[in-house]
Structures are given as C-alpha cells and as structure tokens.
Amino acid sequence: xxxxxxxxxxxxxxxxxxxxxxxxxxxxxxxxxxxxxxxxxxxxxxxxxxxxxxxxxxxxxxxxxxxxxxxxxxxxxxxxxxxxxxxxxxxxxxxxxxxxxxxxxxxxxxxxxxxxxxxxxxxxxxxxxxxxxxxxxxxxxxxxxxxxxxxxxxxxxxxxxxxxxxxxxxxxxxxxxxxxxxxxxxxxxxxxxxxxxxxxxxxxxxxxxxxxxxxxxxxxxxxxxxxxxxxxxxxxxxxxxxxxxxxxxxxxxxxxxxxxxxxxxxxxxxxxxxxxxxxxxxxxxxxxxxxxxx
Amino acid sequence: xxxxxxxxxxxxxxxxxxxxxxxxxxxxxxxxxxxxxxxxxxxxxxxxxxxxxxxxxxxxxxxxxxxxxxxxxxxxxxxxxxxxxxxxxxxxxxxxxxxxxxxxxxxxxxxxxxxxxxxxxxxxxxxxxxxxxxxxxxxxxxxxxxxxxxxxxxxxxxxxxxxxxxxxxxxxxxxxxxxxxxxxxxxxxxxxxxxxxxxxxxxxxxxxxxxxxxxxxxxxxxxxxxxxxxxxxxxxxxxxxxxxxxxxxxxxxxxxxxxxxxxxxxxxxxxxxxxxxxxxxxxxxx
Numbered sequence: 001x002x003x004x005x006x007x008x009x010x011x012x013x014x015x016x017x018x019x020x021x022x023x024x025x026x027x028x029x030x031x032x033x034x035x036x037x038x039x040x041x042x043x044x045x046x047x048x049x050x051x052x053x054x055x056x057x058x059x060x061x062x063x064x065x066x067x068x069x070x071x072x073x074x075x076x077x078x079x080x081x082x083x084x085x086x087x088x089x090x091x092x093x094x095x096x097x098x099x100x101x102x103x104x105x106x107x108x109x110x111x112x113x114x115x116x117x118x119x120x121x122x123x124x125x126x127x128x129x130x131x132x133x134x135x136x137x138x139x140x141x142x143x144x145x146x147x148x149x150x151x152x153x154x155x156x157x158x159x160x161x162x163x164x165x166x167x168x169x170x171x172x173x174x175x176x177x178x179x180x181x182x183x184x185x186x187x188x189x190x191x192x193x194x195x196x197x198x199x200x201x202x203x204x205x206x207x208x209x210x211x212x213x214x215x216x217x218x219x220x221x222x223x224x225x226x227x228x229x230x231x232x233x234x235x236x237x238x239x240x241x242x243x244x245x246x247x248x249x250x251x252x253x254x255x256x257x258x259x260x261x262x263x264x265x266x267x268x269x270x271x272x273x274x275x276x277x278x279x280x281x282x283x284x285x286x287x288x289x290x291x292x293x294x
Numbered sequence: 295x296x297x298x299x300x301x302x303x304x305x306x307x308x309x310x311x312x313x314x315x316x317x318x319x320x321x322x323x324x325x326x327x328x329x330x331x332x333x334x335x336x337x338x339x340x341x342x343x344x345x346x347x348x349x350x351x352x353x354x355x356x357x358x359x360x361x362x363x364x365x366x367x368x369x370x371x372x373x374x375x376x377x378x379x380x381x382x383x384x385x386x387x388x389x390x391x392x393x394x395x396x397x398x399x400x401x402x403x404x405x406x407x408x409x410x411x412x413x414x415x416x417x418x419x420x421x422x423x424x425x426x427x428x429x430x431x432x433x434x435x436x437x438x439x440x441x442x443x444x445x446x447x448x449x450x451x452x453x454x455x456x457x458x459x460x461x462x463x464x465x466x467x468x469x470x471x472x473x474x475x476x477x478x479x480x481x482x483x484x485x486x487x488x489x490x491x492x493x494x495x496x497x498x499x500x501x502x503x504x505x506x507x508x509x510x511x512x513x514x515x516x517x518x519x520x521x522x523x524x525x526x527x528x529x530x531x532x533x534x535x536x537x538x539x540x541x542x543x544x545x546x547x548x549x550x551x552x553x554x555x556x557x558x559x560x561x562x563x564x565x566x567x568x569x570x571x572x573x574x575x576x577x578x579x580x
Contacts, residue, residue: 046393048385049389049531050531059446062446066445105337105341147520157541158358266437
C-alpha cells in the first residue's frame with residue numbers, strides 16, 4: 001500500500017515535533033525515574049531472594065523434564081495409554097475431593113454467618129458507638145490478614161489433625177474477608193427504610209431486620225458464592241498442614257515423586273475448580289437476574 | 295394509650311380487616327425460599343457430621359486455643375539474634391512477593407495480547423490462551439511452590455517462581471480484559487492515518503492500559519505479600535518457614551511475634567501501594 005499522505009515541510013514539522021517533545025518530556029522523566037527505582041528494587045530483591053539466573057538456566061531443563069515425567073506412568077508409558085492405571089485411585093481421590101468441597105462449604109457457611117453477625121456492628125451508618133465499630137473492624141482485619149493456612153497450623157495443634165481445624169481456618173478467614181465486604185454493602189444502603197422503622201418505634205434489631213437486611217441479602221449471597229469458589233482452592237491445600245481434604249495425598253505424592261499420581265490429582269483439582277467456577281457464576285447471574293426482574 | 299399500643303393490642307383485628315391488601319404472603323415463593331434454605335442447612339449439618347465435628351471436640355479445642363492464646367502473650371522473639379533472623383526472613387518474604395509479581399507481569403503482558411479479542415483476531419489462539427490462563431490459575435501457589443522446589447531446590451528462589459506462576463494466569467486474564475475495555479478511537483485514528491496493526495496496538499492501546507496495569511500489579515504485590523508469608527511452610531523461603539517451625543515446636547511467644555511482624559509489614563505495604571496507586575490513576579479507581 002503506497003502512502004498517499006504527503007509529509008509536512010521540514011520547518012513546520014520540526015516545530016510540531018518540538019512541541020510534542022516538550023509535552024511528553026515530563027512524563028518521560030517520571031517514567032524513567034519509576035523505572036530506575038523499580039530496577040534498583042529488583043536488584044536488591046534479587047539478592048535477598050537468592051535469585052540465580054545461571055542456576056535457573058541450568059534447571060530450566062529440569063522443569064521440562066518434570067512436566068514430561070508428570071505425563072508418564074511408572075512403566076514409562078504415556079499416561080494416556082492407560083487411563084485406568086493413571087487414575088488407579090480415583091474412588092479414593094473422589095472421596096477426598098468431596099471432603100475438600102465439604103470443608104469449603106461448611107467453612108464458607110460458618111464464615112458467612114459470622115460475617116453477617118459482625119457486619120452490622122462494623123458499619124458506621126447503623127452503629128452509633130465509635131468504639132463498637134472500631135473493635136469490630138479490627139477483629140475483621142485481623143482474621144483477614146492472617147493467612148488461613150497459618151490459622152490451620154495453629155488449629156491443628158489445638159483441635160488435632162483432621163478436617164475440623166481446616167473448616168475452622170476457612171471459616172475464620174472467610175469471616176474477615178466477607179465481613180469487610182458486607183459492611184461496605186451495608187454502608188451503601190438506602191437509609192429511608194431504616195429511618196422508617198426507627199420512626200415507627202422499632203428497636204435496633206427491628207431496624208436491622210426490616211430496614212437493612214432485605215436490601216442487602218442478594219448482594220450478600222453473591223459475595224458468599226464468590227467466596228465459596230475461593231475457599232475450594234484454599235481447602236485443596238489445607239491437607240498440606242494436616243487439616244483434611246485432598247491436599248495431604250497430593251503433598252505425599254509430590255514428596256515421594258509419584259509423578260503420575262501428582263498429575264492425576266492436579267487434573268482432578270483443576271477440573272473440579274473449573275466446574276465450581278462455572279456453577280457459581282451461573283448461580284450469581286441468576287441471582288442478579290432475579291434481582292433486576294423484581 | 296398511645297396509638298402504637300392500640301395497634302398492637304388489636305393486631306389480629308388489623309390483620310383481619312386488611313387481609314386483602316396486606317399479610318397475604320406469597321406461599322409459592324416462601325416455599326421455594328424455605329426449600330433452598332432447608333437444603334443448604336441440611337448440607338451444612340451433613341458436612342458437620344461427616345467431617346467429625348462434635349461438641350466435645352469443639353469445647354476441648356476452644357480450651358486448648360485459649361491456653362495457646364494465653365501462652366502467646368507477650369509476643370517476643372526470645373533473643374536479639376533471633377529477631378535479626380526473623381527480620382531477614384521478612385525481607386526475604388517481601389523480596390519474593392515483589393519479584394514474583396513483577397516477573398509474572400512481565401511474562402503475562404505479551405501473552406495477554408493473544409487473549410484479547412480486539413488485538414488478536416484468531417479465535418482459536420484466543421481460546422487456547424484463555425484456557426491456559428484458567429488452568430494456571432486453578433493451581434494454588436503452595437502447589438506451584440512444591441513443584442518448583444523439586445526443580446530448583448529449597449529456598450526463596452522456588453518461592454519467587456511459585457508466585458510468578460500462580461500470578462501469570464491472573465494477570466493474563468486481567469490484562470486482556472483491560473485491553474478489551476480500551477477505547478477504540480485512538481486505534482481507529484492510527485489505522486486511518488496509515489499505521490500498521492502493531493503501531494495501532496503500541497500507540498493506540500498500550501498507553502491507555504499502562505496506568506491500569508501498573509495499579510493492578512501494585513495491588514497484587516500487596517496481596518502476594520500475604521501469599522509469600524505462607525509458602526515458607528513447604529520450604530520455599532521467607533518467614534513462613536520460621537512460623538511453621540515455631541508452631542510445631544510450640545514456641546507460642548515467637549509465633550505471636552512473627553504474626554505481629556507479618557501484620558505490620560502487610561499494613562505498611564498496603565499503605566505504600568495504595569498511595570502509589572492513588573498517584574497513578576487518581577482517587578477514582580483505588
């Protein structure tokens with residue numbers, strides 16, 4: 001394609017280019033400064049984290065090798081050649097996967113109930129007392145910031161091995177994460193119904209029950225579903241610290257180099273997570289849809 | 295007395311007189327809602343039973359937890375040399391989070407172009423890239439850490455690679471969505487003045503999305519600081535190694551000190567990153 005646009009005379013274009021250069025110079029300088037700082041941080045971080053490009057280059061082959069071995073049975077044949085042998089423990093793994101889903105479900109329900117109880121106390125428009133709001137928010141922040149697997153480690157000591165500490169860890173983390181989101185929803189509600197109930201002489205509980213709850217319930221359900229999705233992933237690794245689910249079996253097969261088991265279990269987890277993702281997404285769309293219709 | 299008590303005294307009368315407009319109820323919807331709630335509650339109870347919850351166990355555990363909480367006070371690292379070790383581990387954690395996130399962004403950026411509908415016209419490549427991102431995202435950071443430990447050995451380097459891998463999927467998805475949401479007009483302008491497809495992407499799309507991407511990367515550095523604290527549990531460097539060790543040896547004062555350190559570090563990173571995001575894209579989108 002030949003160019004049909006003829007260029008400007010050099011005198012004119014030089015002036016335009018200079019104006020353009022001046023206009024972008026400030027941004028260029030800012031960008032260069034940011035890039036320099038980032039580069040410095042990268043160098044420092046690389047030193048602290050013992051990043052070694054040479055080692056990485058030498059071991060990159062290992063990664064490919066690892067992936068290759070994941071696709072081989074113990075006999076050396078491809079896993080696809082004998083799916084029955086590949087998924088030899090399917091019934092056991094499915095049971096563990098079901099346990100993982102139950103851990104995520106029970107933990108989510110507990111967390112949602114807890115967040116529901118906390119969120120009204122943590123929202124400024126419904127709770128007058130500054131102290132109550134502050135305390136509720138700090139509790140939520142704490143249980144949100146400490147990773148659930150750390151809770152699981154501590155709970156395993158207190159409650160013993162098994163799914164119970166896993167459920168409680170998921171529940172506590174969910175409480176923190178959802179409590180914050182719920183409180184934000186509550187702070188954005190229309191206050192007129194609440195004032196109406198207050199004006200008719202309703203107690204604080206009636207104000208929350210009849211003024212606030214009907215407005216927020218569908219939003220809460222949506223967030224709860226989203227959290228369930230996240231918790232399924234979280235519950236899959238609870239077994240790493242002895243807190244139930246499929247993680248225990250996975251970590252053992254990784255540590256003992258049972259390559260085909262690792263790939264089978266990973267595949268199972270990925271497929272389950274994808275199915276759950278699709279289901280909850282469909283459910284959430286229906287929820288939003290019914291919200292708009294009514 | 296007051297009107298209110300009159301009304302309440304005559305509640306059944308009020309109900310009867312206004313039965314046609316109020317208090318009718320919607321039996322079908324109520325039944326549906328009750329049915330769903332019943333199912334959910336039933337599954338919950340079934341779960342509690344299957345997962346071996348029992349009142350005795352909960353009470354025992356709560357007692358143990360109270361005891362542990364008591365032993366956690368006051369938080370203390372024991373000796374100064376231990377505190378230095380922990381600080382170094384914390385630095386390692388921050389370095390892992392920072393490097394892992396940045397590397398993930400660097401890798402995901404070019405890949406995202408393949409997944410964006412308005413950049414890449416080939417549907418099949420677009421579909422494959424997206425499913426690839428989903429698959430990577432489906433594997434937890436801890437699992438990636440275990441895999442990389444097998445490849446590069448124990449240590450923080452494995453942690454960096456683990457954070458990187460689990461975030462490539464997330465970034466790929468976010469970046470390609472940002473590209474698809476970009477305004478078409480600059481692209482059309484460049485095409486109209488004779489620019490090539492590459493130029494259209496470089497000058498039409500990239501300048502629009504760069505601030506957004508930067509803010510997303512900052513947000514992920516923040517959230518990865520949390521993830522990086524735990525990958526040490528499987529041996530991939532950082533403060534998690536000490537944390538799990540101290541929990542296993544029941545040194546509760548050390549545990550609470552470590553948790554406190556994590557909380558403070560996360561709060562600081564939080565503050566810095568929201569400041570930076572604020573200055574990059576303005577208050578609106580923070």
